[in-house]
Amino acid sequence: MEVQLPTPDVTHEYWTMYFDGSIMVPRSGAGVVLVSPDGSRLRYTIRLHFLDSNNATEYEALINGLCIAIKLGATQLYVHGDSELVVHQVMKESSCKSPIMVAYCQEVHKLEDKFQGIELHHVPQKDNDAANFLAKLAARRDSSSSRVFINDLHEPSTRVLEDSI
Template identity: 40%
Template sequence: MKKDAPFQWDEKRKNAFDSIKKYLASAPVLGAPIPGRPLVLYIAAQERSLGAMYAQEIEDRKERALYYLGHTLVGAELNYAPIEKICLALVFAIQKLRHYMQAHTIHVVSKADPIKYILSRPVLSRRLAKWEMLLKQYDLVFVPQKTVKGQAIDDLPGEEIFYVDVLPPWQMYFDGAARKDGAGAGVVFVTPPNHLMPYSFTLAQLCSNNMAEYQALILVLQMAIEIGVRDMDIYGDSKLVVNQVLGEYEVKKEYLIPYHQRALQMLNQLEDIHVAHVPRSANKLADALANLAATLALGAEESMQVTVCNRWVVSLLGEENVDTTNMICVYTVN
């Protein structure tokens, strides 16, 4: 068996060791901010991640890095428009290092101006409204990102460029149905690629039709929170429930107050949500699912799967044709 060669302290190893000693003895890579001087915040956004770096000019136009930040996009953040991802990078950096923001003027450097985008929007979604309130607390100045040649970018691409390949929000339809012998809720999710996800729930206790409508809405919100959807349009054909949630109608029935409060509490956990009323004709699938569940009136802990098929009972061609379209899961909800 051949023995290992003895260790030799050659010139290459000596130079490497000296380099390590010099690096460890030098000033740290990240420095502390100097009071009274503005900070530079570099932000960038990619398809699935955000990055930010705080820096400060020290001398001869040299900058010292102060802090690095990174964030992996999750859930509905992945569907943000490119400009909104840049806005999110700014908001993320502000939230992580508020003490830097409060003590310094911040020069924000990026490809697009997130400050102008947030503060100049005529109509703000709930998410952008929160970001606007945050930005107004600090002294922020936008600086266009430099090119490799050192010249500032004067003209940013139009807003239409920022919305290329952005997925639309999820659509969610809900409906409730109550009968003398049972109550049910129907929920339909429509994903951005237009895939239907239908669900039918039997409600374990008898209730009024408005209570069933509220429970259907709460089921929609609960499922959205669980699967991480944050950007969605919710539609229901109950004008009472929709307008009470929007604050246009007062909740006069005491037995509806707990449902109304629960729905608002869950809505506050989501970000970009739009609730709207639609006629029953536009909510046929959710209505059918709710009535199906109310008719089945399953007992506690019971569930079943219902296959929905297209079928010719008697085909003109003399052949029977069956086309299974989807599977509806029916659950019991207490």
Template identity: 35%
Template sequence: MLKWGVELGQFDLECMPRTAIKGHALADFLLEFDSEVDDKALVVSHPSHTEDVLEEFSHPWWILHEDGAVNNGGAAAGIVLVLPEGHHLMIAIYFKFYVTNNDAEYESLINGLKISLEMGVRNLIAKSDSELVVNQVNGGFQARGPQTKLYLRCMQRLIRKFKEVRLECVPWDRGKRITTRMLWKK
């Protein structure tokens, strides 16, 4: 290291220690460069399986945990996308516009779906702690306000782009443990 410092010293370069890589850096990297690669690195061959099994294996299930939150500090969304291999991609989004708590829940779910589509996800299990949002999207509750109807239409449009989406309601404390840790750390 010292040798490189001496060699590069003549060029007025300043060496800086490497800082920690944030969790969203990997997601940003994948989103930026995934579309440039036509081939996939993983080639799967199972000649003894039926077409149904191959179809299921070629589109594995991803899991999306999301949580929207509003407090005195503003509004934010925490998104954790779990790859089939078990890796976690964590994204925090800070809203610079006024949202209610329900709007923040919709915004986080919509952004999670958009990120999933960008990643090429076909089968997705989305987990939310908002009973209202889950039931409105699944058809159990009616969307009444004009803003809520817009969010619902946007959700339905995004869901149609996937092969299959399952939206599940998880208990409040379970969803919070996964996403809230990263929301308010700026």
């Protein structure tokens, strides 16, 4: 008796995501660029309406970008960010020191499980300029062109439970 294996699904192709966060006191924002397998670029600004640290802002960019990619149906994703700390914490090359960073990192890992394949890479800032531009645009609350999606986030993507502090 011959056992037939299912034919591998080759229709899923990798999307690419670039993310960045920016703080311009008193405001902060995040920028995300998603590139579909056919090369289409989708640009997002996320205006953060709460106080955040620089690292938390980077995590907000990553988490919101992953959520957008999931909503768009991406199942395989290459992720690029210029925050060495965030990339290393998520890749478990560096430990999280504060409870809020632990909570953010755990949220990223929950979202990673929704993909069939995901890779996270640190890139130099010069290779992340489109996401950086969008993050600054969001932080300044500048109006953007019609080709940029604007999201408003009124509370952090994660919370630290009181008893974990």
